[in-house]
Amino acid sequence: MIEIQAEGLVKSFDLEKKILDGLTFQIDQGERVGLLGKNGAGKTTLFKILTGEMDYDAGSVTIGQGRRMGLISQIPVYPEGFTVEDVLRTAFSRLQALAEEMEQLTARMAAGESGSEVLRRYGQLSERFEAFGGYDTDVAVNKVANGLSITRDMRSQLFESLSGGEKTRVNLGRLILEDTDILLLDEPTNHLDLHATEWLEDYISQFHGTVVAISHDRYFLDRVVKRVIEIENGKAEFYSGNYSFYAIEKERRYQERMRQYQKEQAKIEQLQEAADKLHLWAFMGNDALHKRAFSMEKRIERMRTTDKPTKVRKMDARFASTEFFGDEVLELKNVCKSFGEKTLFSNLNLKVEGGERIALIGDNGTGKSTLIKLIMGELYPDDGRIKTGPSVRAAYLPQIIHFENPQRNLVDTMLYAKKNITPQSARNRLAAYDFRGEDVFKSVSVLSGGEQSRLRLCMLMDEEINFLILDEPTNHLDIASREWIEEAVEAFDGTLLFVSHDRYFINRFATRIWELEGGTIRDYPMGFARYRSAKAEEQKTAPRHETPRPEEKAERPVRGNKAQAAARKQLVICEREIARSEEAIAALDREMEAAACDYEALGELLGKKEEAQAELEALYEKWEALSEEAQA
Structure with a gap:
C-alpha cells in the first residue's frame, strides 16, 4: 500500500534556481527510509510540503487516505503556562474527548437517566477508550519519558523555560505518544544523548507505521533505515539499503559514470580527429570529403549524452601539530564541582598520557561540558587540582561557538584573530575550508551552526598544538563535513579528548572511554565496541535488587x-x-x-x-x- 507519492514535484524560492526540479518517488507502508542530500538540497522543504505547511509550484503529492502524519522538525506553540507534562499529554487529545463524554454520560446515569441509548453509547465509548489504551496513558508517558531522559523534575517545568534541545526531546516524546501512522523525523538525534538515541532506535524498530528520517547520524541511519532516497540537483536517486550500502553504491555509480564518460570522450576525440583530417583533405582538392566530415560531426554531437560526473570538493586542511615532550598531558586530582545543591562530580582522579584518544560520554546534564571547561580553565573546581604538562599546547572547539564580534565578515574575523596574516592568506585559508567567492564577505552572524563550527576550526587549525579538545564536534555538520573533520582528526598525531554522542565518530577514534555517571567517571581503557560489550556483560551479571511489595512476602528464589x-x-x-x-x-x-x-x-x-x-x-x-x- 502506498503511503507517500510525489510526481514531478517542483519548488523554487527564486526564478533562477529550482530547489526541487521534477522530484518523483514513492514510499510504501511500513518502510524505513533515509532522506539524504547536502545542506540546502531541499530535504526540510520536502517535509514541509508533505505536511501541507508549504505549497509547491508544480507536480503532485499524495498521502494515503486517512493516514495520520507526525513531524518532529517543528516545535508547536503551546498555551502559556503549559508544563512538560501537559505537552506530553496533548498526545491523548482523542482519549481526553472520549473521557469527557463518558463523564457526562456517567453524570446523566447518576441523575437517574437509564435509557438504552445512553447505556449503548457509554458501552461504545468505553470499548474505544480501552482499545486506544485510555487506561494505560500513565504507563505510556512514564515509559517514553524514561526512554528520552525526561526526568520527573523536568516534567513539572514550564515548557517555555526549556532549552531548544530539551524542547525537541519533549516534542519527540509527544509525537511518539500520538497514534501516528507516518513519522517524519528531521535530525531526531541532534539533541539526544546515547541512551535516548538507542531507545529511539529500539522504538522505531518496533513501530508498525512508516518512518522517513533526515539525519546526518550515520550510525542511526545504519541501524534504522532500509532504503535511501538522496535528493541531488532537485531529483531523487534511490539506494536499496542502509547508509553503509549507500556510501559504497554511490561511489560505485560515480566510478561507472566516470568510465562511461571517459570512454565516450575517447571515442569523440577519435571521431573529431578523423573529421578534422577529412576537412583538411577536402581543402586539398576533394570537396566531397566535406560532406562526410559534417556527417561525422553531427554524429559526434549526438554522442555527447553523458555529463562529466562530479564529486563534492573535499576540504583539504589539517591540524598543525607540534611535538610533545614528556609522558603526562593532564592530571585530575580529587576534582569536585557543584552548582548550588547539585553536585556534578566529586573526587575525580584521572591521568592522560601523550597520544591517547579519549571519549567522554554520559547522559545530558551529567557535567561533560563543565569538566571540559574546568580543564580549559574557563571554570574553576570547588576542590581538587587540574594540572597540564609543561609542553602541552591545547586547542578547544566548544559546543556553543562564540565570536567576539559576530558583525564582522569572515576575512576580518580571520585578520583580527591572526595578527601576522595578510588578507590574501586569510582568503586562501578560508577557501581551504570551503568558504569561497563572495561568501567570505558574509557577516559571521548569518552563518549556520555548522558553518560557524567550520570557521572556528579554520582558526584553530592554524595553531601548532599537541592536545586537541572537542565538545560535540560533529553536532551541526552534514555528512560530508563530518567525514572531513574525521580525516583531519585521523591525521592529528597528538592527544585527543572529545565529548560526542556520534557513535560513528566515537567508534572510529576512541582508544579509551570515560563514562560520566552518578557523579563519578568510570575509566574503560578500550575502544567503543569493547566498551559496549563490557557494559552489556555488566548488565547481565549485575544483581537485581527488587524490593518486595509491603503486602507480599519476598519469595525464596527457585533454583x-x-x-x-x-x-x-x-x-x-x-x-x-x-x-x-x-x-x-x-x-x-x-x-x-x-x-x-x-x-x-x-x-x-x-x-x-x-x-x-x-x-x-x-x-x-x-x-x-x-x-x-x-x-x-
Whole structure:
C-alpha cells in the first residue's frame, strides 16, 4: 500500500534556481527510509510540503487516505503556562474527548437517566477508550519519558523555560505518544544523548507505521533505515539499503559514470580527429570529403549524452601539530564541582598520557561540558587540582561557538584573530575550508551552526598544538563535513579528548572511554565496541535488587534445573561471540572507508561484511533462544 507519492514535484524560492526540479518517488507502508542530500538540497522543504505547511509550484503529492502524519522538525506553540507534562499529554487529545463524554454520560446515569441509548453509547465509548489504551496513558508517558531522559523534575517545568534541545526531546516524546501512522523525523538525534538515541532506535524498530528520517547520524541511519532516497540537483536517486550500502553504491555509480564518460570522450576525440583530417583533405582538392566530415560531426554531437560526473570538493586542511615532550598531558586530582545543591562530580582522579584518544560520554546534564571547561580553565573546581604538562599546547572547539564580534565578515574575523596574516592568506585559508567567492564577505552572524563550527576550526587549525579538545564536534555538520573533520582528526598525531554522542565518530577514534555517571567517571581503557560489550556483560551479571511489595512476602528464589544452568553458560559464550562479531564488522567498516576509491577491494570487503552480518544475525537468534531457555 502506498503511503507517500510525489510526481514531478517542483519548488523554487527564486526564478533562477529550482530547489526541487521534477522530484518523483514513492514510499510504501511500513518502510524505513533515509532522506539524504547536502545542506540546502531541499530535504526540510520536502517535509514541509508533505505536511501541507508549504505549497509547491508544480507536480503532485499524495498521502494515503486517512493516514495520520507526525513531524518532529517543528516545535508547536503551546498555551502559556503549559508544563512538560501537559505537552506530553496533548498526545491523548482523542482519549481526553472520549473521557469527557463518558463523564457526562456517567453524570446523566447518576441523575437517574437509564435509557438504552445512553447505556449503548457509554458501552461504545468505553470499548474505544480501552482499545486506544485510555487506561494505560500513565504507563505510556512514564515509559517514553524514561526512554528520552525526561526526568520527573523536568516534567513539572514550564515548557517555555526549556532549552531548544530539551524542547525537541519533549516534542519527540509527544509525537511518539500520538497514534501516528507516518513519522517524519528531521535530525531526531541532534539533541539526544546515547541512551535516548538507542531507545529511539529500539522504538522505531518496533513501530508498525512508516518512518522517513533526515539525519546526518550515520550510525542511526545504519541501524534504522532500509532504503535511501538522496535528493541531488532537485531529483531523487534511490539506494536499496542502509547508509553503509549507500556510501559504497554511490561511489560505485560515480566510478561507472566516470568510465562511461571517459570512454565516450575517447571515442569523440577519435571521431573529431578523423573529421578534422577529412576537412583538411577536402581543402586539398576533394570537396566531397566535406560532406562526410559534417556527417561525422553531427554524429559526434549526438554522442555527447553523458555529463562529466562530479564529486563534492573535499576540504583539504589539517591540524598543525607540534611535538610533545614528556609522558603526562593532564592530571585530575580529587576534582569536585557543584552548582548550588547539585553536585556534578566529586573526587575525580584521572591521568592522560601523550597520544591517547579519549571519549567522554554520559547522559545530558551529567557535567561533560563543565569538566571540559574546568580543564580549559574557563571554570574553576570547588576542590581538587587540574594540572597540564609543561609542553602541552591545547586547542578547544566548544559546543556553543562564540565570536567576539559576530558583525564582522569572515576575512576580518580571520585578520583580527591572526595578527601576522595578510588578507590574501586569510582568503586562501578560508577557501581551504570551503568558504569561497563572495561568501567570505558574509557577516559571521548569518552563518549556520555548522558553518560557524567550520570557521572556528579554520582558526584553530592554524595553531601548532599537541592536545586537541572537542565538545560535540560533529553536532551541526552534514555528512560530508563530518567525514572531513574525521580525516583531519585521523591525521592529528597528538592527544585527543572529545565529548560526542556520534557513535560513528566515537567508534572510529576512541582508544579509551570515560563514562560520566552518578557523579563519578568510570575509566574503560578500550575502544567503543569493547566498551559496549563490557557494559552489556555488566548488565547481565549485575544483581537485581527488587524490593518486595509491603503486602507480599519476598519469595525464596527457585533454583533452576540443569538445562537452565547450561543455557546460561551458553548465553555468556554467545554474548562474547556477538561482541567479537560486532568488532569484526566495525573493523570491516574502517577498511571499507580506507578503500573508498578501490572498487574491487570495496566489493570484496562488502562480501565479507555481508557474511559477517549474516553470522551476527544468526548469533542474535541463538541469543534470543538461549535467553528464553535460561529464563524459563
